[in-house]
Amino acid sequence: MPVRRQPRPTAGVTSHLWPSGGRHLWPSGEVSAVQSHARGHLVYAASGVLAVHTERGTSIVPANRVAWTPAGFTHYHRAHGDTDMRIVFVAPSLARLIPERPVVFLASNLAREVLLALTGPRNYDDDAPAYSRSARLRLLRVLVDDLREAHEQPLHLPEPRDDRLQAIARMLHENPADNAPLAELGKTIGASTRTLSRLFRKELGMTFYEWRTQLRIHHALVLLADGHDTTQTAYACGWANPSGFIAAFTDIIGTTPGRYRTGRQTTIPARLKSAISDVG
Incomplete structure (x- = not known):
C-alpha cells in the first residue's frame, strides 16, 4: 500500500540495535527513513503488520510471514497497528541461499521461534545470558535452512x-x-x-x-x-x-x-x- 508522503523520522520508536539485528517497537502509522544495507535482512512482525516498500514493490508482513530484502535494495518500513518489528541481518555466505529479490516466506513454528530468539533480550539485556557468536551462527543457519524449504508467499505486490x-x-x-x-x-x-x-x-x-x-x-x-x-x-x-x-x-x-x-x-x-x- 503506497504511502502518499515522504517517510518521516521515527520519533516514536523504541529500538534495541546490535550489529547482527535489532528490535523496533513502533506505534501504528510510524514510517522509517529510506535506507539500504550492505547485508540482506529478514524482518518479522511479532505483533502488528509491517509493510516493506522497495523499488520492486511492497511486501506485507503479518505475524505468520517473514520478509526478505536483499543487500543494496533501497527500502523503508511502515507499521500498521502497534508493531513489534524484528530484524536479522544475514551474512553474504548465507544470503546466497535466499532469492536475490524481495520475497515473503511462510513462517513455520521453528522459524518464528528462532527469529524471536535471535532478536530477544539475550541480545541486548545485560541481565540476560548472551548468545555466543557460534550459537548465533548455528541458529541463523537453522533459520535460513528452514526458509529455503518454505513456500514463497503471494504477499509481495509488484509495482x-x-x-x-x-x-x-x-x-x-x-x-x-x-x-x-x-x-x-x-x-x-x-x-x-x-x-x-x-x-x-x-x-x-x-x-x-x-x-x-x-x-x-x-x-x-x-x-x-x-x-x-x-x-x-x-x-x-x-x-x-x-x-x-x-x-x-x-x-x-x-x-x-x-x-x-x-x-x-x-x-x-x-x-x-x-x-x-x-x-x-
Missing part, C-alpha cells in the same frame, strides 16, 4: 513501471473497492484490454485480477490491524459479501480474518521454545 499500469494502480490503491473490469479502466486511461492484459503478465507476472486481489488483501491486512472488523473490511476492499472475502483471505494468509484480527496464530510448542533457549 508496475509502465505509465498505463501505474495509472490503474493509483486508482485502485485509492479505491480498492472499485470493481470496474479491466476494459472499463482501460477506457479511462486510453488503452485496450488486450494491451493491458499483456502488460500485466509481462511486467508483473500475473493477471490483472490476480494483482487486484493481492492489492485488496494488502489493504485488508492494514484495515484489520487498525481494528476494523471482518464485514467492514470485506466491503471496503471490494468483496460483495464477507464470505467471499473470508475465503480469499484464508486461501492467501492461511487463517480467517477473524482469527488473524484477534491474534490467534499457531501456538509455538513449549518444548521448541525450551530447546532453542538452551542453544549456546
Whole structure:
C-alpha cells in the first residue's frame, strides 16, 4: 500500500540495535527513513503488520510471514497497528541461499521461534545470558535452512513501471473497492484490454485480477490491524459479501480474518521454545 508522503523520522520508536539485528517497537502509522544495507535482512512482525516498500514493490508482513530484502535494495518500513518489528541481518555466505529479490516466506513454528530468539533480550539485556557468536551462527543457519524449504508467499505486490499500469494502480490503491473490469479502466486511461492484459503478465507476472486481489488483501491486512472488523473490511476492499472475502483471505494468509484480527496464530510448542533457549 503506497504511502502518499515522504517517510518521516521515527520519533516514536523504541529500538534495541546490535550489529547482527535489532528490535523496533513502533506505534501504528510510524514510517522509517529510506535506507539500504550492505547485508540482506529478514524482518518479522511479532505483533502488528509491517509493510516493506522497495523499488520492486511492497511486501506485507503479518505475524505468520517473514520478509526478505536483499543487500543494496533501497527500502523503508511502515507499521500498521502497534508493531513489534524484528530484524536479522544475514551474512553474504548465507544470503546466497535466499532469492536475490524481495520475497515473503511462510513462517513455520521453528522459524518464528528462532527469529524471536535471535532478536530477544539475550541480545541486548545485560541481565540476560548472551548468545555466543557460534550459537548465533548455528541458529541463523537453522533459520535460513528452514526458509529455503518454505513456500514463497503471494504477499509481495509488484509495482508496475509502465505509465498505463501505474495509472490503474493509483486508482485502485485509492479505491480498492472499485470493481470496474479491466476494459472499463482501460477506457479511462486510453488503452485496450488486450494491451493491458499483456502488460500485466509481462511486467508483473500475473493477471490483472490476480494483482487486484493481492492489492485488496494488502489493504485488508492494514484495515484489520487498525481494528476494523471482518464485514467492514470485506466491503471496503471490494468483496460483495464477507464470505467471499473470508475465503480469499484464508486461501492467501492461511487463517480467517477473524482469527488473524484477534491474534490467534499457531501456538509455538513449549518444548521448541525450551530447546532453542538452551542453544549456546
